[in-house]
Amino acid sequence: MSTDRNKIITDTFKRFIRRGGISHLKKMVNKTHPADLSLIFRSLTLADQKKLFALIKDAEQKGYLFSELDKDIFLRLIEEMSVDEMVEILADMPSDDVADLLADIPEEKADEILERMHKEDSQTVENLLSYGEDTAGGIMVPDFIALKQDITAGDAIKAIQKDYIEVEMPFYLYVVDEYHKLVGISSLRQLVVVQPEKKLKEFMSKDIISVTTDMDQEEVARIVAKYNILAVPVTDHSAKLIGIVTVDDVIDIIRSEATEDILKMAGAGEEYIETKSVIKSTKIRLPWLFASCVGGIIASFIIGKFGKVVSEYIYLAAFIPVIAGMGGNIGTQSSTIVVRGIATRRIDIRDFWKVVLKELSIGFILGSFYGVIIGVIAEIKYEASFLGVAVGLAVVSSMSVAALVGSIVPMLLVKLNIDPAVATGPFVTTAIDIIGIFLYLTIASMFILGI
Amino acid sequence: MSTDRNKIITDTFKRFIRRGGISHLKKMVNKTHPADLSLIFRSLTLADQKKLFALIKDAEQKGYLFSELDKDIFLRLIEEMSVDEMVEILADMPSDDVADLLADIPEEKADEILERMHKEDSQTVENLLSYGEDTAGGIMVPDFIALKQDITAGDAIKAIQKDYIEVEMPFYLYVVDEYHKLVGISSLRQLVVVQPEKKLKEFMSKDIISVTTDMDQEEVARIVAKYNILAVPVTDHSAKLIGIVTVDDVIDIIRSEATEDILKMAGAGEEYIETKSVIKSTKIRLPWLFASCVGGIIASFIIGKFGKVVSEYIYLAAFIPVIAGMGGNIGTQSSTIVVRGIATRRIDIRDFWKVVLKELSIGFILGSFYGVIIGVIAEIKYEASFLGVAVGLAVVSSMSVAALVGSIVPMLLVKLNIDPAVATGPFVTTAIDIIGIFLYLTIASMFILGI
Numbered sequence: 001m002s003t004d005r006n007k008i009i010t011d012t013f014k015r016f017i018r019r020g021g022i023s024h025l026k027k028m029v030n031k032t033h034p035a036d037l038s039l040i041f042r043s044l045t046l047a048d049q050k051k052l053f054a055l056i057k058d059a060e061q062k063g064y065l066f067s068e069l070d071k072d073i074f075l076r077l078i079e080e081m082s083v084d085e086m087v088e089i090l091a092d093m094p095s096d097d098v099a100d101l102l103a104d105i106p107e108e109k110a111d112e113i114l115e116r117m118h119k120e121d122s123q124t125v126e127n128l129l130s131y132g133e134d135t136a137g138g139i140m141v142p143d144f145i146a147l148k149q150d151i152t153a154g155d156a157i158k159a160i161q162k163d164y165i166e167v168e169m170p171f172y173l174y175v176v177d178e179y180h181k182l183v184g185i186s187s188l189r190q191l192v193v194v195q196p197e198k199k200l201k202e203f204m205s206k207d208i209i210s211v212t213t214d215m216d217q218e219e220v221a222r223i224v225a226k227y228n229i230l231a232v233p234v235t236d237h238s239a240k241l242i243g244i245v246t247v248d249d250v251i252d253i254i255r256s257e258a259t260e261d262i263l264k265m266a267g268a269g270e271e272y273i274e275t276k277s278v279i280k281s282t283k284i285r286l287p288w289l290f291a292s293c294v295g296g297i298i299a300s301f302i303i304g305k306f307g308k309v310v311s312e313y314i315y316l317a318a319f320i321p322v323i324a325g326m327g328g329n330i331g332t333q334s335s336t337i338v339v340r341g342i343a344t345r346r347i348d349i350r351d352f353w354k355v356v357l358k359e360l361s362i363g364f365i366l367g368s369f370y371g372v373i374i375g376v377i378a379e380i381k382y383e384a385s386f387l388g389v390a391v392g393l394a395v396v397s398s399m400s401v402a403a404l405v406g407s408i409v410p411m412l413l414v415k416l417n418i419d420p421a422v423a424t425g426p427f428v429t430t431a432i433d434i435i436g437i438f439l440y441l442t443i444a445s446m447f448i449l450g451i
Numbered sequence: 452m453s454t455d456r457n458k459i460i461t462d463t464f465k466r467f468i469r470r471g472g473i474s475h476l477k478k479m480v481n482k483t484h485p486a487d488l489s490l491i492f493r494s495l496t497l498a499d500q501k502k503l504f505a506l507i508k509d510a511e512q513k514g515y516l517f518s519e520l521d522k523d524i525f526l527r528l529i530e531e532m533s534v535d536e537m538v539e540i541l542a543d544m545p546s547d548d549v550a551d552l553l554a555d556i557p558e559e560k561a562d563e564i565l566e567r568m569h570k571e572d573s574q575t576v577e578n579l580l581s582y583g584e585d586t587a588g589g590i591m592v593p594d595f596i597a598l599k600q601d602i603t604a605g606d607a608i609k610a611i612q613k614d615y616i617e618v619e620m621p622f623y624l625y626v627v628d629e630y631h632k633l634v635g636i637s638s639l640r641q642l643v644v645v646q647p648e649k650k651l652k653e654f655m656s657k658d659i660i661s662v663t664t665d666m667d668q669e670e671v672a673r674i675v676a677k678y679n680i681l682a683v684p685v686t687d688h689s690a691k692l693i694g695i696v697t698v699d700d701v702i703d704i705i706r707s708e709a710t711e712d713i714l715k716m717a718g719a720g721e722e723y724i725e726t727k728s729v730i731k732s733t734k735i736r737l738p739w740l741f742a743s744c745v746g747g748i749i750a751s752f753i754i755g756k757f758g759k760v761v762s763e764y765i766y767l768a769a770f771i772p773v774i775a776g777m778g779g780n781i782g783t784q785s786s787t788i789v790v791r792g793i794a795t796r797r798i799d800i801r802d803f804w805k806v807v808l809k810e811l812s813i814g815f816i817l818g819s820f821y822g823v824i825i826g827v828i829a830e831i832k833y834e835a836s837f838l839g840v841a842v843g844l845a846v847v848s849s850m851s852v853a854a855l856v857g858s859i860v861p862m863l864l865v866k867l868n869i870d871p872a873v874a875t876g877p878f879v880t881t882a883i884d885i886i887g888i889f890l891y892l893t894i895a896s897m898f899i900l901g902i
Contacts, residue, residue: 007799033658035677039796161643169681170640171622188639189621192612207484225706226486228699230620230681247698248679251705255676258709259791262716266787266875267780278812285784286817292780293821296773297828303769304832310768317761317768318754321775321884322747328779329718329743329877333736336717340710345490348458361729366737370744377748381755424717426780433772 010040017048026055034061038068046076053077063093071104078105087116094168095121096141096249099128136220137213139253140234140243143167146174147200149183154196160188174233174241175204182210182233182241210235211245220245221253222345260421261343265336267291267425288426295430299324299437306441309448315382316444319374319391320437326370326395327402327436328429334359334406335424342410342420349411356407363403364396371395386447393443398436405432461491468499477506485512489519497527504528514544522555529556538567545619546572547592547700550579587671588664590704591685591694594618597625598651600634605647611639625684625692626655633661633684633692661686662696671696672704673796711872712794716787718742718876739877746881750775750888757892760899766833767895770825770842771888777821777846778853778887779880785810785857786875793861793871800862807858814854815847822846837898844894849887856883 009032016025029037029052041049056062066074066089078086090098090113102110102125114122124142131137145164147156156173164170173191175184184204194203210233211220224232224247234243260270267288303310303320310316338355341347347355375392379385409428410420460483467476480488480503492500507513517525517540529537541549541564553561553576565573575593582588596615598607607624615621624642626635635655645654661684662671675683675698685694711721718739754761754771761767789806792798798806826843830836860879861871 006796007801033678035679042797165640165644167640169622171620189616189618193616225699225702227484228486230698247681247702248676251676251698251702254702254705254709255795258705258713259795262709262713262787262791265713265716266783268784268787278809278816281809282813282816285781285813286820288784289777289780289817289821292776293773293825296770296776297825299772299776300769300829300832303772304766307765307769311762311765314758314762314765315755317771318751318758319747320768320771321750321754321888322744324772324775325743325747325750325881325884326740329740329880330736332717333719333739336713336719340713344706344710345457346493350458358729358732362733362736365729365733366740369737370740374744374748378751381751429780430776433776437772 006036006039009036010043013040013052014044017044017051022055025052026057029055030057030061034064034068037065038070038073041069041073049073049077059089060092062089063097066090066101067093067097074101075105083109083112083116086113091117091121094141094143095124096128096139098125099138100133103129103133131213134217135213136211136215136217136232136234136245137243139217139220139249140213140245141168142243143169144174144231144233144241144244145170145172146176146180146241149175149177149201149204150199152196153191153194153198153200153203156200157191157196160191169231169244169246172231172233172244173200174244175200176241179238180241181239182208182235184208185233208233212237213242217253218257218343221250221257224250225254257343261339264419264421265339265424267422267427292426292430295426295434299434302434302438302441306445309441309445313384313387313444313448315378315384315387316390316441319378319387319394320440322374323391323394323398323436323440324433326367326374327398327432330363330366330399331402331406331428331432332424334363334403335410335428338407338410339420339424342414349414352411355411356404359403359407360400363400366403367396367399370399386444390440390444390447394436394440397439397443398432401435401439402432405435457487457490460487461494464491464503465495468495468502473506476503477508480506481508481512485515485519488516489521489524492520492524500524500528510540511543513540514548517541517552518544518548525552526556534560534563534567537564542568542572545592545594546575547579547590549576550589551584554580554584582664585668586664587662587666587668587685587696588694590668590671590700591664591696592619593694594620595625595682595684595692595695596621596623597627597631597692600626600628600652600655601650603647604642604645604649604651604654607642607651608647611642620682620695620697623682623684623695624651625695626651627692630689631692632690633659633686635659636684659684663688664693668704669708669794672701672708675701676705708794712790715870715872716790716875718873718878743877743881746877746885750885753885753889753892757896760892760896764835764838764895764899766829766835766838767841767892770829770838770845771891773825774842774845774849774887774891775884777818777825778849778883781814781817781850782853782857782879782883783875785814785854786861786879789858789861790871790875793865800865803862806862807855810854810858811851814851817854818847818850821850837895841891841895841898845887845891848890848894849883852886852890853883856886 013028102113114126128138145160145167147159171188173186174182175186177183184201184206185208186200186204190203209223209227209229211223213234213236220232231244231246233241234245236242263269269284338347342349371392374395375388378391379388406428413420464479553564565577579589596611596618598610622639624637625633626637628634635652635657636659637651637655641654660674660678660680662674664685664687671683682695682697684692685696687693714720720735789798793800822843825846826839829842830839857879864871
């Protein structure tokens with residue numbers, strides 16, 4: 001749905017809510033796709049959200065909406081909802097979505113719901129909940145076609161029609177041995193093409209791409225994206241097939257990881273916060289600015305330390321911003337390229353020195369280029385023979401150091417198992433500011449004392 | 452494949468290339484997935500790439516590798532390849548991939564190849580090439596199952612087994628009327644469940660999500676992601692069904708758009724450049740730093756203008772970096788949140804004033820918070836009664852202005868049809884630097900003249 005259509009539908013809903021056109025609302029809410037409803041919910045008050053939600057007839061539709069809603073909207077919506085109503089809605093949902101929702105709500109309520117659910121369903125959900133939320137186990141669905149390797153293509157078709165009619169994505173057939181270990185893969189299309197009496201093991205593909213339950217979801221997403229597959233099978237520690245991760249969940253992971261990385265890089269939190277209140281947004285953004293505040297104060301102390309030189313040659317102060325700015329910007333370039341390179345696997349952190357050396361070279365070349373330009377301008381403007389050289393050298397060295405720091409820090413963070421995306425945020429730029437200013441004033445002092 | 456496995460395979464390949472173990476190499480290269488080969492090719496010389504490529508037996512495998520290779524590697528690899536060899540390889544590829552490759556290579560060679568291809572194939576490819584590269588038409592495949600609405604489920608199954616056995620993603624059945632207009636959607640699963648004598652139009656779903664050939668690929672990707680579908684049908688201006696966009700292409704779009712946005716936000720180009728040479732990378736990054744250079748020089752002139760005040764109260768200079776830094780960082784937060792919000796459709800630019808007002812409020816609150824902290828420190832450190840107040844006020848106003856500029860600029864760019872991602876790059880931070888410094892020195896002068 002384009003933004004235009006979205007806006008129009010939202011406005012229509014709002015109008016009917018205002019006017020109390022219940023019968024119209026009922027018709028509309030039951031005809032609108034849950035993905036669209038979730039967008040509409042974003043701009044409604046809690047009372048209106050509840051009103052609209054109550055008009056949805058189908059428990060299945062309600063469940064679908066649950067999994068589409070923003071987390072905070074979902075939590076507020078269900079706050080006063082009875083356990084009975086929750087159980088009724090969750091009963092119709094895929095178990096992986098149930099597990100995701102239960103992981104988000106208060107534990108006490110989640111336990112109560114689990115107790116009331118059908119034994120079999122709650123068992124599946126509890127199994128899913130036992131895996132880390134961000135692992136293959138946490139995002140897989142236990143909803144796939146698994147057939148024994150010794151049955152024939154003809155029997156396989158019959159088995160699918162009989163036992164697997166409910167499977168949501170029936171295009172891959174996973175072939176298992178007697179211990180339920182994954183041994184091959186085939187497809188509906190292949191079943192139809194081969195002779196009906198052929199056994200699965202005779203024509204299945206043995207080139208299996210699979211993941212284990214504990215693999216990080218980002219890695220799972222990368223594999224699905226790389227091999228252009230629609231689902232990847234998940235095996236447990238004994239190679240038993242226990243679930244699949246489907247491509248629609250992979251898309252959600254790729255999008256939210258990109259958003260997370262972008263926000264972290266800008267030092268603006270981890271989750272998207274625009275829809276949150278001013279106070280909440282402020283709280284999330286406040287600590288990220290702290291680094292920049294402390295760094296700035298340190299910079300002011302450094303400048304204070306060089307107070308005598310600066311007060312004698314007052315135009316020295318004029319070039320502090322350009323030196324800090326050039327360093328900060330090239331540092332951001334370097335760290336962004338390295339962070340994104342690591343995320344998309346274009347950079348291997350075992351090539352540490354190769355990457356660092358390359359960034360340092362680029363920093364030095366760009367630093368020399370801009371150093372000459374800025375140095376010449378400083379010289380012309382203030383006609384102080386040492387100023388041009390000092391400014392130029394400061395630009396070269398601060399830009400080289402910035403490229404160095406910008407490339408080293410994210411790789412070090414990876415080695416320390418910290419998300420490198422934080423490296424491009426205020427921390428690194430502030431550190432580079434301080435280093436640049438220190439280098440500049442030191443170089444300038446040396447020239448002045450040398451004169 | 453994890454980085455570890457990747458590294459191991461690459462090293463093994465390199466070892467065999469060094470030792471000239473042709474028979475081993477042959478076996479390995481034909482057993483390795485093209486997606487993995489494309490990673491290995493990144494760290495080989497052109498000569499070794501050619502050697503390895505020549506060892507691939509299957510034309511189909513070669514074609515698959517073509518579409519997985521980085522664009523620059525692909526172009527170098529085929530530079531001296533004969534048109535005959537190219538035609539042989541492309542003949543086995545899906546026509547959308549052929550169109551993508553031909554769009555990249557020199558026009559003369561592309562025309563020659565098109566002439567030599569089978570009439571029918573080249574017609575399809577030429578049709579695809581006629582759509583914009585970044586539109587639904589440019590990324591669709593003409594490879595789908597379309598059935599007339601009046602045939603029965605039983606006949607539909609027969610038709611699929613007979614005519615559509617080659618279709619790569621056979622899970623959606625598109626139902627069309629006599630003019631080949633899309634009127635409904637069904638699935639393989641549904642065909643098997645219903646009575647064989649039922650007509651398609653009796654059980655097909657009429658809730659069709661489709662896109663038009665000229666829709667931007669980002670918008671197409673958003674739709675596929677939002678509705679959790681595996682493919683979206685593409686119709687032309689007369690509502691005729693002419694192709695589908697599949698989820699694997701959508702994943703590639705989402706990933707590369709995220710990379711593009713991240714790089715633009717950091718002012719580091721548009722395409723990923725880490726794999727390029729130092730000289731190439733330097734060339735791409737150089738112009739982005741120009742804004743920061745010009746801005747820095749303007750800042751130096753502004754400081755120069757206030758030279759008299761600064762030279763009298765030398766500690767004024769010490770707080771220039773912290774004021775510029777705080778403004779720059781909160782400006783980056785604001786612009787990043789707005790840019791990503793627009794990209795993920797969480798922000799509607801028709802809510803212009805709502806968004807701007809919210810950012811301004813946040814900027815003011817955070818500015819007041821940090822203004823007090825930094826002001827108090829300035830006061831304590833230098834014991835100049837006006838300095839603390841001037842620094843504090845400058846922080847508040849520069850952070851408020853930064854949040855304002857950071858949120859307005861990306862939305863204005865969208866209105867001007869310019870990618871808003873450039874707004875978080877050096878341009879905005881530099882502008883904010885200048886404004887912040889100007890505000891600071893103006894406020895300080897007023898205090899000094901007022902004393």
